[in-house]
Amino acid sequence: MTIPGITDETNDPELLERVDKEAEDLLDELKEKVQVQSEELGPLRRKLTITVPEEVIEAHLKRNFDEIRTDAVVPGFRKGRAPIQLVQKRFGSDVRESLKTMILGQAFFAATGKQELEVLGDPLICIETDDGEKLMQVDEALQHITLPATGDFTFACEVEIKPSFELPELKGIRVKAPKVEVTDAMIDEFIERQCKIRGRYEPVLDGAAQPDDLLIAEIRLVVDGQEIKKESNVQLGVRGTRLDGISLENLGDVLKGVKVGQTVSIDCDIPADYERPDLRGKKGTFEFTIHEIKRLKPIEVADLVEQFGAESEQDLRDFIREDMAAEADRLTERAKREQVLQYLLDHTPMDLPEQLSARQTDQAVLRRVMELRQSGVPDGEIESRIDELRTSASEDVARDLKLQFIMEKVAEKLDVVVTDEEINSEIAHMARLYNQRFDRLRDTLHNQGLLDQLVDNIRETKCVRLLLEDAQFENVEAGSQDESADAQKDEDKKTEDKD
Numbered sequence: 422m423t424i425p426g427i428t429d430e431t432n433d434p435e436l437l438e439r440v441d442k443e444a445e446d447l448l449d450e451l452k453e454k455v456q457v458q459s460e461e462l463g464p465l466r467r468k469l470t471i472t473v474p475e476e477v478i479e480a481h482l483k484r485n486f487d488e489i490r491t492d493a494v495v496p497g498f499r500k501g502r503a504p505i506q507l508v509q510k511r512f513g514s515d516v517r518e519s520l521k522t523m524i525l526g527q528a529f530f531a532a533t534g535k536q537e538l539e540v541l542g543d544p545l546i547c548i549e550t551d552d553g554e555k556l557m558q559v560d561e562a563l564q565h566i567t568l569p570a571t572g573d574f575t576f577a578c579e580v581e582i583k584p585s586f587e588l589p590e591l592k593g594i595r596v597k598a599p600k601v602e603v604t605d606a607m608i609d610e611f612i613e614r615q616c617k618i619r620g621r622y623e624p625v626l627d628g629a630a631q632p633d634d635l636l637i638a639e640i641r642l643v644v645d646g647q648e649i650k651k652e653s654n655v656q657l658g659v660r661g662t663r664l665d666g667i668s669l670e671n672l673g674d675v676l677k678g679v680k681v682g683q684t685v686s687i688d689c690d691i692p693a694d695y696e697r698p699d700l701r702g703k704k705g706t707f708e709f710t711i712h713e714i715k716r717l718k719p720i721e722v723a724d725l726v727e728q729f730g731a732e733s734e735q736d737l738r739d740f741i742r743e744d745m746a747a748e749a750d751r752l753t754e755r756a757k758r759e760q761v762l763q764y765l766l767d768h769t770p771m772d773l774p775e776q777l778s779a780r781q782t783d784q785a786v787l788r789r790v791m792e793l794r795q796s797g798v799p800d801g802e803i804e805s806r807i808d809e810l811r812t813s814a815s816e817d818v819a820r821d822l823k824l825q826f827i828m829e830k831v832a833e834k835l836d837v838v839v840t841d842e843e844i845n846s847e848i849a850h851m852a853r854l855y856n857q858r859f860d861r862l863r864d865t866l867h868n869q870g871l872l873d874q875l876v877d878n879i880r881e882t883k884c885v886r887l888l889l890e891d892a893q894f895e896n897v898e899a900g901s902q903d904e905s906a907d908a909q910k911d912e913d914k915k916t917e918d919k920d
Contacts, residue, residue, distance in 0.1 A: 443484065444523055450477055451531035459536055463693065464774035465582050465781075469544075471532045473524055473574040481524070485516045521568045525559070529578065539585075542780060544578035545696070553699040579694075581780055588830055589768035592891040596760045601752040603745040608738050611745070612722060617799040618855060619728065620719035629678045630714050633805055634659045636676060637713035642667075644691065644705040654712070658804055663811035664707065666695060666779035676709065684710045694779055717801050758885045761892070765827050766820065773819055785821035786810050791874040794866075795847065797854030828881045835887050839879045844872075847879055 456472040525546075533540050546562035548555050556579055557565070568574055622635055630636060636657055642650045642665060650665060657664075660673040667689050675687045686708045691700045722734055731737035745752075774781075786807055793803045810818050831837075845859075852862045866872050 439488070443481070444527060447477075447481060447523060448527045448531055450480075451528055452534060455528055455531045455535065457532040457535055462579065464772065465541075465584060466579065466694065466774075467536075467538065467582060468547075468577060468579050469529075469532055469536070470575065470577045471528050473528050475569075475571065475573050478520075478524065478568060478574055481520060482516065485520060517568045521566060521574075522563060524568070524574065525563065525566065525576065528574075528576075533580070538580065539583040541581040541583050541784065544580045547577040547579065547698075553697060556696040556698070583826055584771050584773065586769055586771045586826070586830075588827070588834065589765065591831070591834070591888055594761055594764050594888060594892045595895070596757050596889065596892045597895050599753065599756055601749050601756065603742050603749070607745060608741050611741055612725065612737070613719075614797065614799055614802075616719035616722065616725055617717065617801065618797070619725065620717055622715040622801075623718050625714040625716050628714070629680050630659050630676055630711070631716065632659050632673060632677060633717070633801065635715040635717075635801075636679075636709075636711055637715070639710040639712065640664065641708040642705055643708065644700055644703055649697075649700065649705070658801075658808060660805060660808050661811075662808040663779065663782070667692060667705070667707075668811065669707065679709075679711050679714075681711055681714060684708060692779065757889055757892075758882070761885050761888050762824060765831070766823060769823070769827050771823055771826065773823060781822055782811055782818050784825060785818045787871065787874045788821050788825055788877070789817075791871055791878050794851055794855075794871070795875075795878065797851070824881075825877070828877070828884055831884045831888075832880050835884055837880055837883050837887070839876045839883070843879050844876060847875060 451473065454474050454477055456474070458470040460468040460470075462468055529544055543559055545556035546559060546566075548557050548562050548565045550565075566576065625634065636659065638655055638657065639653045640651070640655050641648055657672075657676075659676045661668075661670040662672055663669065669687055669689060672687055675685050679685055686706050689705045689707055691703045691705050693701050695701050720728075726732075726734055726737045729737055729740065731740060789810060790803060790807060793806060798806075810821075848863050848866065849859055852859045855862060857865075863872075866875060
């Protein structure tokens, strides 16, 4: 919170210390005085109605006005001598605007603490609009919220909570350690991926859309004959996906064969966690008007040979084989890592809802996206995998979400932290895979909200290494066990066989 009437920059240590102190005091006070009503909306979902007593608001308003009166310069009065009524009139609106942000946030923390809830992500605030109640992110919701002139301040929000569970024994996990060898298939796949990464999407001027093409379209969502949303220049693939939190598993069948200028539609079911509660459970229709079709054109292998500075394709293959052989230890470690993760999954009972919410799905998808990026998977292939996860691959999403919860608790138990040096090292590794500059890739990850997930993935890797230090190993010959074959697959593939 910035105190109005003070000309110092917001990074002034004294000002920041004062604001932090007020936030701490407010939280301590609210832990005792906030009132909370909790309503269960389903597994791992709650609606909280939170009330901040008038006395708390008034006390902190007075504190703010007293601070402003001390520091503010009001024309006609010496510093610190302006009447409090004049200060309130001059700065009242700004003070209330700043204080509401602090009260909303600290009241939420106090309420979830009082209810002993481990919350997944930020809350969605319930706001009354002309179209009825709507769920909004905090930043958007603050534009619609004002502190009452008198009386208590009450707001409602929906939250998703983490499941409660106990970790299994972490010492002595049985692990088979296969020796991994580089195969021709691995080299073929590496070359194919590099050709895609260095390729580009080109417009399809005359023709119909094919699977995995990119479309630029105008999208409309209609429910009960009313247009709910309309968005132009949306980019989507010719495959099933999730739009606006709504699963469209068969969208690929609808979009396949469309041409520029054509309009197609698909019916949908509004999910139970949709942002507008009044629409939940209803039937809707998405309409798509196609403006442009784009298709990936990978570079030729000959061009890849030239870009790598090789003399021939065989020379390139020999170089790749040698480079992969140098990373054989990493592939072996991955095979062992998968066995550790599978052990944790098999031995950690956890109840997850049958129908995962959009937020829960997105949380699991971010984990997989980061894994794919760390493996150098082309962007187009990543988008395809994401859409698959968000629609039909519910078991994979549940698996990834469960692992996310498990590894968070394992990291806490093992006291694992991630350093800036480790983050930068991993970004540099990915930059080489994608033939990009370090700073550009870091900006991309930041803009896509993936840096936090990168930290989680690095932390998970460190946790697995610590668990492997206490594991019981059994060596196997190369190619003699399923783990050996699994290790030769891409980082985004998951081991299906159990030991």
